[in-house]
Amino acid sequence: MKLQNTKNTGGIKKTVAEMSEKEKMMAGELFDFDAPELEEDFAAARQLEQIYNNTTHEQKDIRTNLLKHLFRKTGADLRIEPPFYCCFGCNIEVGEKFYANIDCILYDENTIRIGDHCLLGPRVTLCTAEHPVDAKTRIAGPENSKPITIGDNVWIGGHAFVNPGVTIGNNVVVGSGAVVTRDVPDNVLVAGVPAKIMKTLD
Secondary structure (H helix, E strand, O other), X not given: OOOOOEEEEOOEEEEHHHOOHHHHHHHOOOEOOOOHHHHHHHHHHHHHHHHHHOOOOOOXXXXXXXXXXXXXXXXXXXXXXXXXXXXXXXXXXXXXXXXXXXXXXXXXXXXXXXXXXXXXXXXOEEEOXXXXXXXXXXXXXXXXXXXXXXXXXXXXXXXXXXXXXXXXOOOOEEOOOOXXXXXXXXXXXXXXXXXXXXXXXO
């Protein structure tokens, strides 16, 4: 007898066939991005994102309130320079003293967790989304995603790209233009394509 693939969603075990598209997305299974339940969340995020990106530098309180409404969790003090882009917003968690420079993309088809005192340079991308490697499956339209986790006191330099499923430790520096394809331990500087450990930090 063939066992069905099951996932634990909120304490209840479901087969993949029983999951909603949102549950499949968060579980890392193939899902339909165009499903109505996801389209609604995506459209709501686009609306808030557009409002945010049209604010002025003087409207700091409005920006903070918009981010607190858009994200799942934030610290008291956060700042993102517009323009800023995300997918759903509700899958993003950031800690205290978070700062992101212009043109950052937090593509949150899955959870993005960022710790305290983290800095993102201009045009940094954190992308949780993947497409199937198999061409026939990819052409059919489904995609999948993997979470990204970033520790405390991390600085990611401009134009760096963090791939789906990557965990970056505490006190890490990611060099500008790096492509981070695998997990990064605490207290190191990584750089390059793909990113490699260049030095240990005190």
